[in-house]
Amino acid sequence: MKLLISSCLLGEDVRYDGGNSSIAMGASFTFSQKELFMDILCDNEIYSFCPEVSGGLTTPREPAELVSSNKPFKVLTKEQNDVTINFLLGAKNALDLCQNEDIKVALLKSKSPSCGNEKIYDGNFNGTLVEGKGLTARLLEENGVVVFNETQLKEFNKFIKTNS
Template structure:
């Protein structure tokens, strides 16, 4: 099955600070979780994607948070610059890729203002989490694309097994 995956989870240095969130090298994941991730990668067709880079933001970049979570959304970086358009373009590009390639499931990085599927930071830059979605995760979910994060690998595996 085709899966859209956050590029940073695959080890690409696309995060705001020029690093990655490689699941395979992270000490936060057990060996069996890494094995499961490897299985998912090898058994499926992977599309690596970073919405923020696709939306025109540089690496490195100033970190951003969603400061208005209802439409019209507002995303600002820590220096109060409005980067909403970059986040919207990144989300649109992700959806376009999914539609063009018939991708029906995504594994996206948790807590990101683009990729987070259950929680995001609250826009105060105080590391405070609230329930909500990043703009890419939200747009994909609104278009019936199933979105999981890196802490939901078992759920993703179950989904892949039942839909294959």
């Protein structure tokens, strides 16, 4: 099955701070989670994607948060630079990829203003999480792509098995 996966979860150094959020190498994942993730990678066709890089932002880059998570969306960096258009472009590019390649499911990084599918930071840069979705996760879900995050590997795997 074709799977869209956040590049940072695959170990690519595309995070705002120049690092990654590798599941395979991350200390916060158990061996069985890593094993499951590696099985998923080996058994499926993987499309690595980073919306923020695709949207034209550099790595490393200033941290950004969603200041308005409903239309009109607004994404500002910590220094108050407006990067909304980059985030929207990245989301659109992710959707184009899914539609062009018939990708129906994605594993995206939690809590990101682009990739988060359940919670995001509240726009005040003080570490407070609120219910909400990143712009890419939202656009994909609105268009029928099912989105999981890295804490939902079992559910992600179950979806793959059921729909392959």
